[in-house]
Amino acid sequence: MKSDTQLKQDVLDELAFDSALDASRIRVEVANGVVTLAGSAPSLAQTHAAERVAGRASGVRSVLARTRVEVPATDPPGDEAIADMARAVLHWTAGVPQRAVEVEAVKGHLFLRGAVEWEWQRELAIRSLLRLRGVTGITSRVAAHRRMAPRKISERIGRALLHYAEDEATRIHVEISDGVVTLKGTVASEAERAVARGAAWAQPGVSAVIDELVLA
Known part of the structure; x- marks a missing residue:
């Protein structure tokens, strides 16, 4: 298992190597594998x-993002x-119901209201606005009438793991609470860990993934 010091350096390297990311003003701290x-x-x-x-x-259990937008x-x-830009993006985003989401901007922070x-669909509305210039944050007060049951999400993740890595799926346990998925169990490689994470993130209704998988 990596030390927090080594893991911090690995995260700094990942941030530095990504050419699409300006991480020059981002600070990194690591405690017990949590970044x-x-x-x-x-x-x-x-x-x-x-x-x-x-x-x-490799080795990151979860990430807490406390960066601010300047x-x-x-x-x-x-x-x-x-x-106005946000309204236009929502209007042209397939999957977001027309006129279902109202938008207000206050000092660059977007407040979304409505019902889907x-x-x-609620998550899609948020993701579609992330890249707008000048947006400093997004607060969604959009209600979703129907939610996928945690058991259903867990089953979907299990099926996805079986599709990509059948042997590993039997050794991974999935827990979910309020949209937060926790992966427990063992994997044989970092590639298999990535598959498990990806399968979890791909499911509708998942807002965060905590990785507690152990390399066996």
């Missing part, structure tokens, strides 16, 4: 990218322009 990202990034999309990149380092001062868009049928 905390702090500091700032130039866009909301970059903060999410940093979380994803940090999570792929929009470059050069001609920043106003709140009404940001809200499924949780995955």
Whole structure:
């Protein structure tokens, strides 16, 4: 098992090697395999990218993202322009029901309100807005009338694991609570760990994945 010091260096290397990511102002701390990202990034999309990149380092159990968005001062868009862009993106995003989500922008922070049928539609609305210029954060108060039951999500993850890595699926235990999936058990390689993580993240209704898998 890697030490926190080695894991921190591995995460820093992952952040530095990703050419699409500006991690120059992101700080990394590690405790018991849990990575905390702090500091700032130039866009909301970059903060999410940093979380994803940090999570792929071997040995990372989970990632806590506490980075803030600092929009470059050069001609920043106003709140009404940001809200208009967000409305247009939602309008043209397949899967988000028309006129189901209302948008308000306050100092670059988007507030979403409304109601959709499924949780995955709510999440899709959020993801579609992450890359908008000038957005500093997103708070969703969109209600989902129908949610996939935790048991159903667990079954879907199990089937996905069987499809990609049949032997490993029998050694991985899936727990889910409030959209947070915890993976426990053993895997034979980092590639199999990546498959398990990917299968968990791919399921509708999953908002976070905690990796407690052990290399056997």
